[in-house]
Amino acid sequence: MTALRHLDEYATSAHYSGSGHVRRDAERRSVTVDATFSLRSEVRLVDDVFDPATPDLAGVYLPAGRCVAIVDATVDRLHGRALRAYFAAHGIPLTTMVCRALEEDKVLGTVCRMAAFLGGDGCDLARGEPVLVVGGGVLTDTAGLACSLLNRRTPYVMIGTSVVSAVDAGPSPRTCVNGTLMKNALGAYHPPVLTLVDRALFRTLAPEHLRHGVAEIVKMAAVDDEALFTLLQRHGRALLDTRFATTGDDPELAGIADEVLFRSLHAYLRHEGANMFETRQDRPHAYGHTWSPKFEPVAGLLHGHAVAVEMAFTATLATLVGWLDVDGRDALLAVCRDLGLAVHHPVIEDLELMRAAQETVRRKRGGSALWAVAPRGGLGRCDYLAEVEHRLLAEAVGRHRALCGGFPGGGRGVGMYLRDARWT
Ligand SMILES: NC(=O)c1ccc[n+]([C@@H]2O[C@H](COP(=O)([O-])OP(=O)(O)OC[C@H]3O[C@@H](n4cnc5c(N)ncnc54)[C@H](O)[C@@H]3O)[C@@H](O)[C@H]2O)c1
Incomplete structure (x- = not known):
């Protein structure tokens, strides 16, 4: 047996490392490699x-000597001047690609344009040079995928400008574009090396984008963090109304906003970070993502409303299988409704569609079980349903309706529809 060891002086990137063990069999007919790859991904709250x-x-771009950035067009319009002034103040050359990033843009064509910009159109990045990605979940997913393709893996720093991209899509390793029949069907596991979360950016978010983003926080509270759930019960509405304490002057609410963001990120990363490449099925953060x-x-639907509908429906299902009492179910639905999130949509009454969703997801999850996440033993804890057979599904849908x-x-949500639903 010979070992290939990682040698720092030969490193191709400061952000990644790897090693491999190579064995050959005694008959000299086969060679086997066990390889590992490692990375560090940090999420940081900043003001x-x-x-x-x-x-x-x-701290990142002075040593790099320049910054190549992909910026969401709306964010550029609202915050681009501040972004450019920042790099000018530090004397760091900045090259930006400003990119429209609507849900209908979440396609391979967008990724190809980004890769062309990063790779050829004057930027020609070194494989270890971190791209800066500034935007919401759509930009995160598409630009992250472009970075995964460029030089086969190019690091990136993420500034999550929406609630979704700050607490979920931004730090997520799942970069992706939509398939024709299923969301987020094509992609690569490629997390950012650093995600910066600045809630001051939420001040300019449209109310419907702010609201649906909070669904991802409710998700982590419901399956992992009871204390976070209590914070949402008490302060969720105020956080929504003040855009996470960025309007008005309430230092106590500002502290609560930071605590809610931190708890949500920590709950998310506790599970995502320990299973970055989805090599295990026990993923609490997949709550709301089996049928939706x-x-x-x-x-x-806007993503967060779809997740909220499934979370609420699954809570009803959990009461039927004895995992959750009705008080737990009602508390979850009450928080969602207080935030204006949908808890029901007639689309889930299409049992054929729901059955097809199960089939697709079961196949995707390896075929052995459905692995549908549901709260169990109270909110803040969860378990996985191996199967939801047709009779139970029909009963749960009927009860929930x-x-x-x-x-x-x-049970409809406020502003729950995508404005650019043309990709469907
Ligand atoms: N990869 C993952 O793990 C993951 C997780 C959750 C969600 N997602 C994806 O994220 C997407 C939803 O994310 P989203 O809500 O950020 O959507 P989005 O990227 O479409 O952003 C919503 C809108 O807000 C604008 N915007 C972003 N930041 C802003 C700011 N600070 N001020 C004003 N406007 C701003 C955007 O231009 C866009 O018009 C969906 O496509 C969903 O599938 C991915």
Whole structure:
């Protein structure tokens, strides 16, 4: 047996390392390699990321000698001047590609344009040079995928400018574009080396984008962090109304906003970080993501509302299998409704679609079981349903429809539809 050892002086990137063990059999007919790859991915809460006095970006790009960035067009319009002023103040040359990033842009064509910009159109990045990605979840997913393809793996730093990209899509290793029938179907595992979260950027988010992003925080609270759930019960609405304490002057609420973001990120990374390449199925952060990848595009829902509908439906299902009492279910639905998140949509009454979603996801998850996440033993804890057979599915859908029928609007959310649903 011979060992290939990683030697620092030969490193191709400061951000990644790897090693391999190579064995050959005695008959000299086969050679086997066991290889490992390792990376470090940090998520950091910062205040006023584009204030020249804030050192984080300069800390990365001064040593690099320049910054090549891909920026969401809306974010560029609102924050581009501050971004450019930051790099100018530090004397760091900045080259940007400003990119429209609507859900309909989440396609391979967008990724190819980004890769052409990074690789050929004047930038020609070194394989260890971190790209800067500034935007919401769509830009995160597409630019992250472009970085994974360029030089087969190019590091990137993420500034998550929306709630979704700050707490979930930004630090996520799942870069992707949509398939024709299923969201996020094509992609690569390629997390950012650093994600900067600055809630001051949420001040300019449209209310519907702010609201649907909070669904990802509710998700982590419901399956992993009861204390976070309590914070959302008490302060969720105020955080929404003040755009995470960025309007008005309430230092106590600002502290709560930071605590909510930190707890959500920590809960997320505790599971995601320990299973970066999805080599295991026990993924609490997949709560709300078993049926929704199928019904979200069909209904044209904003992602967070689709996740919230599934979370609420699964809570009803959990009461039927004895995993959750009705108080737990009602507490979850109450938090969602208080935040204006959908808890029901007629699309889930299409049992054929729901069954097809199960089939697709079961196949994707290896075929052995469904691995549908549901709260178990109270909120803040979860388990995995191996199967949801048709009779149980139908009963849960019926019960959930009846339950939500008693709510004003039948459990619909506020501003729950995608405005650019043309990709569906
Ligand atoms: N990869 C993952 O693990 C993962 C996880 C969750 C969600 N997602 C994906 O994320 C996407 C949703 O993310 P999203 O809500 O950020 O959507 P988005 O990227 O479409 O952003 C929503 C809108 O807000 C704008 N925007 C972003 N930041 C802004 C700011 N600071 N001020 C004003 N406007 C701003 C964008 O231009 C866009 O118009 C979906 O495609 C979803 O599938 C991916």
